[in-house]
Amino acid sequence: MNTHAEAHPSLDHHRGALFVENVSVSFDGFKALNELTLYMDPGELRCLIGPNGAGKTTLMDVITGKTRPDAGEVFFGDRIDLLRLSEAQIAEVGIGRKFQKPTVFEQLSVHENLALALKQDRRVWATLRAKLTGSERDRMDEAAVLIGLAENQQRLAGTLSHGQKQWLEIGMLLLQEPHLMLIDEPVAGMTRGEIERTAELLQALAGERSVLVVEHDMEFVRSIARHVTVLHQGHVLAEGTMAQIQSDPRVIEVYLGE
Numbered sequence: 001m002n003t004h005a006e007a008h009p010s011l012d013h014h015r016g017a018l019f020v021e022n023v024s025v026s027f028d029g030f031k032a033l034n035e036l037t038l039y040m041d042p043g044e045l046r047c048l049i050g051p052n053g054a055g056k057t058t059l060m061d062v063i064t065g066k067t068r069p070d071a072g073e074v075f076f077g078d079r080i081d082l083l084r085l086s087e088a089q090i091a092e093v094g095i096g097r098k099f100q101k102p103t104v105f106e107q108l109s110v111h112e113n114l115a116l117a118l119k120q121d122r123r124v125w126a127t128l129r130a131k132l133t134g135s136e137r138d139r140m141d142e143a144a145v146l147i148g149l150a151e152n153q154q155r156l157a158g159t160l161s162h163g164q165k166q167w168l169e170i171g172m173l174l175l176q177e178p179h180l181m182l183i184d185e186p187v188a189g190m191t192r193g194e195i196e197r198t199a200e201l202l203q204a205l206a207g208e209r210s211v212l213v214v215e216h217d218m219e220f221v222r223s224i225a226r227h228v229t230v231l232h233q234g235h236v237l238a239e240g241t242m243a244q245i246q247s248d249p250r251v252i253e254v255y256l257g258e
């Protein structure tokens with residue numbers, strides 16, 4: 001079998017490519033991930049589905065350095081060995097993660113939330129007082145348009161709808177310029193209209209960066225995914241187009257038939 005380096009001899013320009021090979025994670029003898037192998041191309045929009053406990057969160061934890069695997073390899077591009085980096089270093093090389101629950105600053109405006117993300121400075125008030133350069137303003141405006149909040153920049157984040165808060169947080173993540181975005185259950189709790197707009201947003205984000213989305217909402221997955229990976233018991237059960245996945249008897253048995 002080809003290793004990641006052989007399969008992609010020159011990946012320096014392939015930022016965002018991800019190679020997870022034979023990764024296993026045990027918790028007290030229970031294998032949450034069991035020789036899991038998954039590759040992502042740069043710019044790809046991938047959906048990760050699977051029943052509860054399949055290992056989706058654990059995989060995200062391994063990629064971001066929160067959980068260390070017992071075995072296997074995880075590379076970002078062909079040179080960056082993520083297993084040698086701390087969580088902070090993994091964020092610095094360009095892997096951003098959005099958890100399921102929105103964690104925007106409710107007492108601050110949309111604009112201030114975006115400014116904080118841009119400056120990546122935890123000293124909140126210093127950041128808010130700091131002057132934004134013209135190019136920083138342009139980047140914030142671009143992000144605000146992309147997340148559909150251009151007209152709401154002065155609104156307090158706490159007054160936004162649940163969907164808008166999720167988009168704001170995606171915008172904040174975007175301003176950190178990740179090459180790979182990991183997004184956990186973005187549409188849980190959203191209205192149908194919000195779900196459709198989220199589908200458009202994630203499709204717009206992919207291409208320039210890679211996006212890995214964990215989601216249970218099958219209609220949403222169907223609407224965005226060209227490539228779906230199904231996890232089951234810590235292992236890749238099936239991978240392919242939504243049509244291939246939906247007609248796979250193993251997938252129907254463990255997941256879609258529920």
Ligand SMILES: Nc1ncnc2c1ncn2[C@@H]1O[C@H](COP(=O)(O)OP(=O)(O)OP(=O)(O)O)[C@@H](O)[C@H]1O
Pocket residue numbers: 027028031032050051052053054055056057058059
């Ligand atoms: N820190 C931990 N200690 C012990 N067991 C754990 C730990 N984290 C996860 N597990 C177990 O590992 C398995 C995989 O969990 P994981 O959260 O990755 O699944 P998931 O696919 O994300 O599920 P869900 O769709 O419910 O979020 C589960 O059986 C879970 O109970």
